[in-house]
Amino acid sequence: MIIRQFLSLRRAGVLGINRRNAEYIMPFNRRSSFPLVDDKLLTKQLALKHGIPTPPLYHVVSHHGDIAGFERALAGRQEFVLKPARGGGGSGIILIVDRKDGKFMTQSGRAISKEEIHYHISDILSGIYSLEGLEDKALIEGLIHPDDVFSKVTYEGVPDVRIIVYRGIPAMAMVRLPTKQSDGKANLHRGAIGVGIDIGKGKTMDGVARSGVITHHPDTGELLRDIEIPYWRKMLFMASQSTDMTGLGYLGVDLVIDKNEGPLLLELNARPGLQIQIANQRGLLKRLEMIERAPKDIFLSPEKRVAWSIQNFTGGGF
Amino acid sequence: MKRPGLWLAVLLFLIPLVLIGYRVLRLGYPLFPTSPVKAWGFTLEIFFEPTEGNGKEIKIKAGLPESRSGQTVIEQRDLSSSLQFNLIPEGLNQIGVWSGDPERGRSLSYRATILLNPKQARKPKPPGPESFPTIIVDKSEELLARRLTERYASLKPPEKLKAILATTKGIWGEPLPEDNDLKRWSTIKEKYGTEKVLLLLLRSLDFPVRKVQGFILKETIAIEPDRWIAVWTGQKWEHVNAETGDLYDESVCLLPLMIGDSPMVTISGGKLLETRWILIKQTLSQWRAHFERIYRSGRFLDRWSLFGIPNQFQEIFRILLLVPLGVLMISVLRNIVGFPTFGIFMPVLMALAFRSTGLYYGLGIFGGVVLIGYLLRRAIDRLRLLLVPRLSFLITFVILAFTIFALIGSKFGIREFMAIGLLPFVILSMTIERFFILIEESGALQALRTAAGSAAVATITYKIIQIDPLQLTFFVYPELLFTIMGLLLLLGNYSGYRLSEILRFKVLGEKS
Numbered sequence: 107m108i109i110r111q112f113l114s115l116r117r118a119g120v121l122g123i124n125r126r127n128a129e130y131i132m133p134f135n136r137r138s139s140f141p142l143v144d145d146k147l148l149t150k151q152l153a154l155k156h157g158i159p160t161p162p163l164y165h166v167v168s169h170h171g172d173i174a175g176f177e178r179a180l181a182g183r184q185e186f187v188l189k190p191a192r193g194g195g196g197s198g199i200i201l202i203v204d205r206k207d208g209k210f211m212t213q214s215g216r217a218i219s220k221e222e223i224h225y226h227i228s229d230i231l232s233g234i235y236s237l238e239g240l241e242d243k244a245l246i247e248g249l250i251h252p253d254d255v256f257s258k259v260t261y262e263g264v265p266d267v268r269i270i271v272y273r274g275i276p277a278m279a280m281v282r283l284p285t286k287q288s289d290g291k292a293n294l295h296r297g298a299i300g301v302g303i304d305i306g307k308g309k310t311m312d313g314v315a316r317s318g319v320i321t322h323h324p325d326t327g328e329l330l331r332d333i334e335i336p337y338w339r340k341m342l343f344m345a346s347q348s349t350d351m352t353g354l355g356y357l358g359v360d361l362v363i364d365k366n367e368g369p370l371l372l373e374l375n376a377r378p379g380l381q382i383q384i385a386n387q388r389g390l391l392k393r394l395e396m397i398e399r400a401p402k403d404i405f406l407s408p409e410k411r412v413a414w415s416i417q418n419f420t421g422g423g424f
Numbered sequence: 425m426k427r428p429g430l431w432l433a434v435l436l437f438l439i440p441l442v443l444i445g446y447r448v449l450r451l452g453y454p455l456f457p458t459s460p461v462k463a464w465g466f467t468l469e470i471f472f473e474p475t476e477g478n479g480k481e482i483k484i485k486a487g488l489p490e491s492r493s494g495q496t497v498i499e500q501r502d503l504s505s506s507l508q509f510n511l512i513p514e515g516l517n518q519i520g521v522w523s524g525d526p527e528r529g530r531s532l533s534y535r536a537t538i539l540l541n542p543k544q545a546r547k548p549k550p551p552g553p554e555s556f557p558t559i560i561v562d563k564s565e566e567l568l569a570r571r572l573t574e575r576y577a578s579l580k581p582p583e584k585l586k587a588i589l590a591t592t593k594g595i596w597g598e599p600l601p602e603d604n605d606l607k608r609w610s611t612i613k614e615k616y617g618t619e620k621v622l623l624l625l626l627r628s629l630d631f632p633v634r635k636v637q638g639f640i641l642k643e644t645i646a647i648e649p650d651r652w653i654a655v656w657t658g659q660k661w662e663h664v665n666a667e668t669g670d671l672y673d674e675s676v677c678l679l680p681l682m683i684g685d686s687p688m689v690t691i692s693g694g695k696l697l698e699t700r701w702i703l704i705k706q707t708l709s710q711w712r713a714h715f716e717r718i719y720r721s722g723r724f725l726d727r728w729s730l731f732g733i734p735n736q737f738q739e740i741f742r743i744l745l746l747v748p749l750g751v752l753m754i755s756v757l758r759n760i761v762g763f764p765t766f767g768i769f770m771p772v773l774m775a776l777a778f779r780s781t782g783l784y785y786g787l788g789i790f791g792g793v794v795l796i797g798y799l800l801r802r803a804i805d806r807l808r809l810l811l812v813p814r815l816s817f818l819i820t821f822v823i824l825a826f827t828i829f830a831l832i833g834s835k836f837g838i839r840e841f842m843a844i845g846l847l848p849f850v851i852l853s854m855t856i857e858r859f860f861i862l863i864e865e866s867g868a869l870q871a872l873r874t875a876a877g878s879a880a881v882a883t884i885t886y887k888i889i890q891i892d893p894l895q896l897t898f899f900v901y902p903e904l905l906f907t908i909m910g911l912l913l914l915l916g917n918y919s920g921y922r923l924s925e926i927l928r929f930k931v932l933g934e935k936s
């Protein structure tokens with residue numbers, strides 16, 4: 107009974123957590139490279155060096171003594187994002203869209219006092235949101251103004267695109283759309299919906315919410331399918347480049363599309379989740395095995411890898 | 425077999441196989457150590473008072489049980505922390521001596537477990553010179569005893585003994601002794617009491633005898649020991665009730681504590697207030713049965729056994745050896761089943777703590793502390809404390825909660841509430857913090873699911889480490905740890921699906 111279930115998962119090419127850890131993360135992601143992706147500040151600096159665009163960095167708070175100085179660093183900017191450098195799963199991020207009467211207005215419309223912001227920065231520095239509870243830094247970045255492409259299927263917040271890259275080849279992709287339930291956050295475990303992307307066509311497919319497969323956004327009621335993603339090839343290219351820049355062979359790349367700046371690299375993940383398989387309604391394992399069998403010469407440049415991915419990962423089948 | 429880990433695992437399985445094979449085949453170890461054992465719990469409690477203004481040390485001596493034919497004393501423990509305790513053999517007796525500063529403590533307590541195994545009775549040794557005590561009576565009385573017993577001199581020792589015992593009931597057999605002698609004898613009996621006249625008669629027929637103080641093994645709380653007379657009949661010791669002159673039959677188990685006339689408990693530098701002996705029947709967990717056998721063996725693997733180390737450390741190792749079993753369970757439940765838990769090893773520590781609190785109390789206390797801690801954590805969230813002081817605050821709260829539980833437990837006599845001191849408080853505090861953050865970030869549903877997962881893993885782990893034969897097997901065969909290491913290597917190589925993934929990816933599986 108259980109074995110039959112396991113076999114049917116295997117037939118569907120589903121990648122399980124044990125196999126992901128044992129056969130992809132451990133052999134392909136060197137431990138020494140993890141800090142590059144666990145610390146968003148390091149990722150940012152690295153991306154800058156490789157010419158991959160990221161959201162603008164306004165300021166970094168590294169010590170409790172510097173908390174008070176962060177306002178000066180804002181230099182009158184009305185909108186910004188406050189996030190922990192080592193946070194995981196979107197925790198500890200605050201989006202500020204406006205400032206009124208000395209208060210900060212969050213994206214969800216809540217007014218936060220200066221003291222609360224200070225407290226939050228202090229929390230970040232203490233490492234509350236950090237993956238291993240280590241001391242952390244607080245980043246203050248520019249707010250992203252999402253491109254209109256997903257505006258009809260987004261409830262507040264910023265939708266982002268997750269691409270799984272294996273040995274430099276984009277293997278699977280999805281877009282994560284915030285919902286009312288997810289409080290404008292693009293994290294699936296908070297209730298955002300994941301929508302698979304046909305890599306070859308650069309178009310969305312059906313979506314998946316906690317409840318199961320859906321065709322329309324639960325809050326806006328718009329059709330999720332067949333949205334053409336702008337800059338798609340460029341995004342695939344950025345994702346592919348991320349492998350060269352970090353040396354991580356199995357990588358989750360998170361991108362956002364800014365109205366003015368185009369695609370920006372948001373963060374990298376050395377242990378990307380497996381939910382993307384549900385959003386795509388297909389297993390990842392088959393694609394990873396296909397990549398293993400790909401001709402050696404395509405691995406030479408990101409251009410070739412992206413071209414191979416576009417050619418192979420499209421339509422039904424795989 | 426492409427992975428080197430598998431070969432290592434096979435090697436790790438072979439080591440215990442060889443060692444256990446040797447122990448079972450050559451040393452005759454049981455493959456599954458079971459079979460219940462009869463045992464008695466012996467407790468001696470002495471309450472005393474030091475002499476006023478007496479700066480001297482107090483010294484208390486008491487006869488204690490000793491291993492002898494058919495019975496083994498194990499797990500002797502002195503529970504009075506204030507006085508120094510020594511065991512000193514004195515003649516035929518094992519004397520416990522407590523000495524020390526009388527200002528600290530007014531009571532002492534000693535505990536031992538006595539194993540009975542009649543099968544292991546050794547051939548009794550013939551008595552030495554100590555078994556011919558002098559009985560101080562008038563010369564004429566002694567002569568009378570001799571005259572009265574002359575008639576039995578030709579009988580075999582067992583019959584001789586029976587004949588003498590019969591006289592205490594006035595049965596002298598045909599022909600009756602002279603009236604005069606009988607009359608005189610009954611006045612002597614009045615004068616000295618049954619015990620002494622019995623001894624007198626037995627001595628006049630040259631029976632080796634011993635006066636014994638101790639207990640007939642039955643559940644009891646006594647303030648005075650039983651007394652009997654041990655009589656050597658050439659082959660074995662017979663035991664005679666000193667008051668009635670009845671012979672104890674074979675089925676009665678006796679626990680001698682003091683042979684000879686000395687009082688059971690003596691004190692110098694103080695005054696005895698009360699002495700209590702408590703005997704309780706125990707169904708002993710089977711650890712001890714093996715202890716006894718292995719302890720006496722000289723074989724290499726027997727001597728290199730955990731049974732050889734002192735008792736209080738054995739206790740620690742009994743628990744320590746369960747930890748690998750616990751972590752093995754965690755590995756299975758997390759990597760093959762896919763339970764979500766708070767922290768990786770928190771459930772093992774919970775399971776270990778449940779050993780002292782019991783499962784339901786343990787889960788209840790755990791849930792209660794986390795719930796109250798969560799409310800507290802919510803309350804102090806507004807205070808904006810830095811991380812480290814905040815966690816320290818929670819730890820302090822958890823310990824405060826334990827203290828209150830213990831006080832409630834002591835008030836209402838709920839032992840389990842007092843035993844929670846062993847619950848891992850640091851982990852509990854971290855759990856409160858994680859629980860709070862999980863509720864904030866992923867919602868109450870996910871947090872409750874994780875809490876339920878932790879509780880389930882802890883319960884399963886607890887149920888497994890509580891299996892008595894399993895515990896004993898690990899204690900007798902510590903080399904089984906290699907097996908666990910091997911299993912963990914195999915688990916570490918498992919890259920198949922988790923059971924939880926059947927549900928998680930059900931949609932995908934159904935499509936194929």
